[in-house]
Amino acid sequence: MRPDNPYAEMLETLDSLDPSLAESVREVLERADPPIAAEAVDLLVNETLWGIVREESFGRAIAAGYLKLFAALKSDKLTRYRDLIRAGGDRGTTVGRLLAIHLIPVLIDDGSSILDYFLAAVKTMELKGTYTLLHPLEASSELIESGDRKSATVFLKLLITAFGVDLNYNQCQHLSRRLPQAARDFAPHKRYWQLEQLLRVVQADVHLSEYFLNGMDKGLQLLSPAALGDFVSKALEICRSSTPSARRFLCLDSQQGFETFTDMQVAVSLREMQPRLNRYLRARTGRPISIRPSSTIAGLSAQQIGDVMESCSDGASVYLPDEIAVFDHRSKNADLYRCLLRFEIGCHEFGTFDFDLDRLQDRWRRCPTAQPAFDSHTRFVSLDHTSEVQSDLDRFFKLFPLPGLAADLFTIFEHGRIRCQLNRRYPGLIRSYLPILQQEGRQAVGLLEVLYAVVALDLPSGPNVDLGDDHQRLIERIAAEFEERTEVLALPVETSAEMVLRTYRDVAAECGKIAATGTPHYGNGRFKVPFNRRLRPDLAIAASVVADRRAGLIQKALENRGYRAYRADIRKQLEMNKGVLDTEELLKIIEPVAEKSKPGHTNHQPLEENFTELIVGELPGVSGSVTGEDGGLSCPTTWYREWDFNLSDYLNNHTCVRDRRVSGQENQFYRRTLDRHRGLVNRIRYSFELLKPEGLKLCRRWIEGDEFDYRALLDYVLDKRAGRTPSERLYLKRLKEIRDVAVLLLVDLSRSTANTATGSTERVLDVEKEAIVLLSEALEVVGDTYAVAGFSGTGRLGVDYYHIKDFTEPMNASVRQRINAMTPQRNTRMGAAIRHAASQFDSVPSRVRLLIVLGDGYPNDLDYKKDYATEDTRRAISELRSRHIHVHAITVNINPEDNGRLDTLYGEIHHNVIANVLELPEKLWRIYGAITR
């Protein structure tokens, strides 16, 4: 320690006990500004020593606590802190340490009542046991530190109430985790009143809380504050007569609960609308655009997500609000989702993001009555595109003195342009959905908002009390000009930019008059667009930055050859063709440079036949089409898509399946199995013999056929003689009975198959292998085409598919050896394996195609768990069904109570559970016989 250190002496004792702690304390003290008073430091040291003596971590916590109080300038709280810590420490070091950590946010926060609640909560929970303290106190600190004092207070009251009643150990344990988790799970902007309702429930009966929280997960969190309050009131009323009914009501299991909830529910979440919106989106655009919640827009704060409903799009996705509760009726809120989506798609359909500054410049030059909107700013600077990532739209706005105003004007005109285009192409859409926007737009006040209402929403520009005559006239003039310009058929996005150029000066002047009376200066989006539909060129460029850069380089390469094309057009082509340049398409958008822009620059050369390849070759760091690395292995790989249920969409080329050929191991396993199960083998052979078809079947007395059935002919003659109407059924036909089945047995080789089967010393996989051997014998007898394969792997890029026996391969020694060589591997990415198995059937012309999946659990892999994995596997199975491949699953060694989830995964009638895997050899071939009868 340095001798000139002011704290050296005071920290000396501490230093001798815990040098590293002393060092860190000293560092903080030295940095403190203003410097910490000596008494305070003394206090810190003494208390820390007092704590360390009892337990090291306790001491450290105390030191950290004091330092935080110093940093927050709460010297007045120091004494209180000390007293409370001492009191806690006397009761135990665990309590003491927790208090040392979690008192800090409480003390730093200025409200005095929260401290009282905090202490009361600690006291109540301590009575149940110190094990209850950890998670609740962590949650409480999180809430206070995030600034949500109201929620923190309610949360503490909740703890006091919940732990104040009689609870056993397990219940305490459960609540001490569940309640903090609930507090965290509630959305920040709703947390306070949702916690209040939870408190009400707990006050009535703490055991109802679990049911209430279940109900919240299922959808109660969508209710408005008043509605949720009503719902809970109703539940408490039911609770007075019957607690079980109240429970079912709260968790929406009972009919009454569910109906009450649906009646009250006004909010619609994006999640429930997403599948339908996605289908519409795909049909309308045919492009891989996905729908995402606006909470995933980069750069939004948590508060913004809650408060402001935002919808916008970048090139690749449309962002819609996570939840809409604007109207009183669910159907109206659902309609609003549809309305927002339809108008947002307009940006994609009509080329908002294809704006090109060069193209605007050319158009502006060609315009005969060009009135410059600004004198010194009519330079369209050709900036170096490769240096910064900025969209052409943002560059355009920056040309104006008030970029925010330019952006607002552009929004107005662009929305108007899209409305006109939609009206031309989809009159029904405008008729149904524009009124929703108009209703909102009618409340416009202020110059820009009224202009928006008139131009973008086609509302009549009637007299408005708020606007003066000047503003009124300006709006009418602009509206008329817009009307005139949009009568032509071709309306590229640059039209809106031209309108901005024409109107900026006058609007800026009028806004200047407003500004003189004290409205804020212009930023972006100063005026309120109905439902917050914004244009976000920054997001668009971020989504296509790679394509944009490449487009820029390609543009330069073309210029070198004396040709020009607009960068936006090139970028669009790259995006449509997935990064690949197509010669024919490219030729449509390029033209020779007419004027000599640089001296010494020769005329354009005729383009080489393979000029696209040459250009691509000149680009630095060019990558080819999507190929995956096969990890250095030389085995063939195939890429498959995976279903992401969050997006309700496929992720293309997402998983890579490697075909592996297993080398067999010489062993007597096959023979031994047959010997061991000799009796069973004989039975199998017998029953499968019976399954074999009998050859040609003779059908008599048919209306048509190959030959006359002479017995029927005799009847015919006899009937005629007797005066009766003879039968028409006079023919014979021969039908060939074919049993045409192909089956692929797909075995899960995941790690868990190495576990011992219950009630045996063998591994699960060994028992499965025995079953496979017996099934093979059966299949050889009946003559069905069959194949055996295993799968496992790690991660989406490493799914291994092991060929044990192919369809065309006969059963021979090497196949038997391969069966023996099957060993447990790693994870279970079932979706990819099932899709790959389906492709094996392509070589098989059989009428009936069956895939049997033999596994011991659920799909599980990296990033592939629970609902996601279940949904992808289900999707893969339904893909197979649409290709007429039946899927049947046999799950072994699993708890039968988990059946529910297996039902969801495979469908109720398409799977069997064999709890005791030892029964598998006996059952597998029976199941097979039953399926293929």
Added chain:
Amino acid sequence: MTIKPQADIDYTHVKEKPYYLSADTEEELFRAAFDARLPVMLKGPTGCGKTRFVEYMAYCLKRPLITVACHEDLFASDLIGRYLLKNDETVWMDGPLSRAVRIGAICYLDEIVEARKDTTVVIHPLSDNRRILTIDKRGEILTAHPDFLLVISYNPGYQSVLKDLKQSTRQRFVAIDFDYPQEQKEAEIVAREGRVTPETAQQLVALACKIRRIREQGLTEGASTRLLIYAAQLINRGVPERESCKAAICRPLTDDQRLQETIVELIDDHF
């Protein structure tokens, strides 16, 4: 005794010129194939004009046309013919194929893939340079009339393993691809056949293009031109546009409620 073929010729001729708008070079191809008497295979989805095209060509070439709709219970005897009992006598009755072979008609086997494979091989000797039809039951080998032409249609999008054309059958034919016409032409066809205004026809075609994009999501085949014409005809008779489209396009295509929802949304956009 056999029924005289002459009586057939009259009723099998196409009397009125059918309306057909050429998409590409299919007419020239067909004429060339007819001149060389090469069998023709028309490939394409349902409702895109294959049958109409054959009628049109039969009219242009002034040949009689005999159509057989193939199905799974079609036996060889249905095509070739059988003995019937008439008034205590057995009488040989020619099937449509034999009739066509005798009188030199164009024999059009629609959706050949539906028929059983052992029936399909009957046409093999007719579709190579032998041009003969063997009638086992009569012990007759029928040589085809010089003007006889065999035409089959086939929908490759069927995707059934069982129902696919064998190579030995496929490689006997000259194939012409059919698909939904290009938008402008399709609008013209719909306007004419459906007797609606060009604007309405264009909206119907735009709607169909969007529905065809749903194809990969669960609709096995998109909206065919035929359905658009039905919708147009309903509109022509005064049924409101949305209702016509729902009845003629949405409900026939699919029973899946979610897909129907999406199609209805698209219809509501356009009308």
